[in-house]
Amino acid sequence: MLRIAQDALTFDDVLLVPAHSTVLPNTADLRTRLTRDIHLNIPIVSAAMDTVTEADLAIALAQEGGIGFIHKNMSIEAQAAQVRKVKKFESGxxxxxxxxxxxxxxxxxxxxxxxxxxxxxxxxxxxxxxxxxxxxxxxxxxxxxxxxxxxxxxxxxxxxxxxxxxxxxxxxxxxxxxxxxxxxxxxxxxxxxxxxxxxxxxxxxxKPNACKDEQGRLRVGAAVGAAPGNEARIQALVDAGLDVLLIDSSHGHSEGVLQRIRETRKAFPNLPIIGGNVATAAGALALAEAGVSAVKVGIGPGSICTTRIVTGCGVPQISAVANAVAALKELDIPVIADGGIRFSGDIAKALAAGANCVMMGSMFAGTEESPGEIELYQGRSFKSYRGMGSLGAMSKGSSDRYFQSDNAADKMVPEGIEGRVPYKGMLKAIIHQQMGGLRSAMGLTGSATIDDLRTKAEFVKISGAGIQESHVHDVTITKEAPNYRLG
The missing domain is CATH 3.10.580.10 (CBS-domain)
Structure with a gap:
């Protein structure tokens, strides 16, 4: 007999139920928590990926009210310099x-x-x-x-x-x-x-909505791996003024990762630490017991991630988030939904499932502020985007995230791909559209605050025909909308 834990759902399996509302979209309060002590003015953080977040994007996102996580595919000195660049950009x-x-x-x-x-x-x-x-x-x-x-x-x-x-x-x-x-x-x-x-x-x-620390400086996070020997990197990041540390792994419910979190918490008792990734209630509780300030949820939902196909492991994201949130409710530890966000409606669904904020990579890849050069292909502008489990990214330093230590490309087993995404322009325009969609969702569900959306909004489960009906159908798109792109 198969050991089926549960029927699991993801973004396209559900819709939020419209409800009686006195909330106008432009009055919705988007403030939320990243950790117990760090508050965001929008529920958005950027992924610690080498084609997504370096100082320029972290600055732009913090100015809009979110926070960026500097990736670790660089030397200790270079990563610390990226953190310093953000902290000194607007200093009070x-x-x-x-x-x-x-x-x-x-x-x-x-x-x-x-x-x-x-x-x-x-x-x-x-x-x-x-x-x-x-x-x-x-x-x-x-x-x-x-x-x-x-x-x-x-x-x-x-x-x-x-x-x-x-x-x-x-x-x-x-x-x-x-x-x-x-x-x-x-x-x-x-x-x-x-x-x-x-x-x-x-x-x-x-930028009155900017996410700042007590000294008036923009906030920034950075990622480190869970392999031994990261002490010098963590110390350099803390010395550079880091606001929050992300101990990042493809499988956060692993004893090696948990031990690294315990050691880091012991060495830095007051440092906000985010741990991940997990996809179960047990994984979330294990991270909480190890001493994290927030839990990051998501195994395999990202557009460039092949973990679920290569390994056969994962949990659809809406169920994964809901399970983690339920497990951590009494501990009051925030949850970050990482991956799978394609539209602003997905942000609303992730928050309604209980997440405090969402982490996005593909949404920000291709923006002016993301790393990399603009490439011209068949008359259109693109930027590179790759998973941290791709061969290219792992050979640059992210292999320990996937518990692989052999740096020879022919010995690695990738869990991601390398690709390109259309050039999208400035990040602030993306944020405007995504937060506009979220505000509309809050108006439709009668949610005045993110906490209202997290605790009061209801879902309906839909069929394949329901999602087909939800998308554009029976018409040819002649002018692309800024907040609706397929493929």
Missing amino acids: VVSDPVTVRPDMSIAEVRELTLQNGFAGYPVVSAEGELAGIITGRDVRFVQDMSKLVHEVMTEKSRLVTVKVGASRDQVEALMQQHRIEKVLVVGSSGQLTGMISAKDFQKAES
Whole structure:
């Protein structure tokens, strides 16, 4: 007799039931939790994939209210640098600004500017005393690159500074009065404690929904594998300012992964840690007992993932999410639904199944901010997209995610493919469409908040004819909609 655990459902097997509603889509509250302590303004996180998330996409997504996870297919130094790039993009008060010495050359300052992406640096002596500031204006027309910083900088006596704790209004008034873009923050004894940039004020005003930490910096996550020897990588990421760590594996309900989570939790008791992936209630509970702050659910639902076909293992995503959520209800540990999202309606279904947020890869692959070059094929623009279980990705460093240690391509057993997706333009346009669809779903189900959607919305199970009826039918599409693409 077959040991059938349950009948399982995925996105196309169900629809949400419309209900009486007093909720207008534009009044729906999209705020949710990533972990107990980290809140998102939209229920979206990006996948830690090498064709999806590096600093540029993480910045763009955090500005819209979500969070991105930097992939691990790079050196420790490179991944830490990606995290730092996000954390320094919009800093509020930069508490540890990059500084230069008075005896550095302009050529060295130019090199720093190319490396960091900004041109203003406080000048600090070898003894740590503030000597002045050098900005892009100071070096823009310098021809002699061997000139030293102290020859062109604005000296300390001419600097505009504020004391620790100065209000934003005070800082803006000083900037306007003196027509400057940067103000240095000094302590009671005159030592440099931080720097404030006008550009950060402008960024904050233009993106009020951004996901930020307590210091006004954009939030960012990063992924590491579960194989032994990741201690140095984790420490480097924490030192770079990481907000949340993802210990990522194709099978999170594995003793090796659980032990790695226990060790990391012991070493970093206050660090938010996400563990995954699992597809069962038992797997979710095991991760919770190991010490995770959130559980990531999804084995094989992704568009580029072949795990279910290669291994014959997996659980359809709606059932997997619902089972994990039910198991973790008393523990109050958030659940992330990872994979299988094709339309905004799938986001609504994943949340209604109990997930706190969704992780997406294919939705963001092909955006301007995703890694990789735009390719032209048969007159259309594309970008590469591959699974972290593909041969190409595993040979770059993700093989431990699939418990494979032999780096020879002919020895690997891939659980993903390499492909391409149409170029989609800016990420903010994708977010606008997806969140617009989610808002409409919340209006239709009478859900004022994400928690309402998670706990009150009801499903109906549908047939194959039902999903066929739901899609466009009996017509030829002549103009593609921005939120509806097939294939």
